[in-house]
Amino acid sequence: MAVNINRIAPAHTTKTDLYLGEMIKFEELSEKSQDKASEALLYALQAEMDSNRIIDKVRAKALASAIGDGFIALEIEESEKNASKDSGKNNKNFGFANS
Numbered sequence: 071m072a073v074n075i076n077r078i079a080p081a082h083t084t085k086t087d088l089y090l091g092e093m094i095k096f097e098e099l100s101e102k103s104q105d106k107a108s109e110a111l112l113y114a115l116q117a118e119m120d121s122n123r124i125i126d127k128v129r130a131k132a133l134a135s136a137i138g139d140g141f142i143a144l145e146i147e148e149s150e151k152n153a154s155k156d157s158g159k160n161n162k163n164f165g166f167a168n169s
Contacts, residue, residue: 094142094145094146095142096138096141096142099141099142099145100145103141103144103145104141106141107137107138107140107141110137110141111133111134111137114133114137115130115133118130118133
C-alpha cells in the first residue's frame with residue numbers, strides 16, 4: 071500500500087511552540103528533517119493500517135502532529151547544542167579566570 075504524504079503548512083502554531091518557547095513550523099525544518107519525519111509518518115501509518123486495517127482521520131492527524139513536534143524539538147535541541155559549542159570556541163580560558 072502506498073501512502074502519499076503532502077506537506078501542508080499548518081494554520082496554527084504547534085504544541086512545540088508553547089513548551090520550547092520558540093516559533094518554528096514544520097516547513098521551516100531542514101529538508102533532511104522533513105524527509106525523515108515523512109518517512110516516520112509513513113511507517114506509523116503503515117503500522118496503524120497493519121494493526122487495525124483502517125486509519126482513522128483523527129488518529130492520522132494526531133500521529134502527524136506528534137511526529138512533527140518530535141522532529142521540531144530535535145532540530146531545536148540540535149541547533150541549541152551547536153550554538154553553545156560555537157560560543158565555547160571563542161572563550162579561550164574555558165571558564166577559568168586568567169592567571
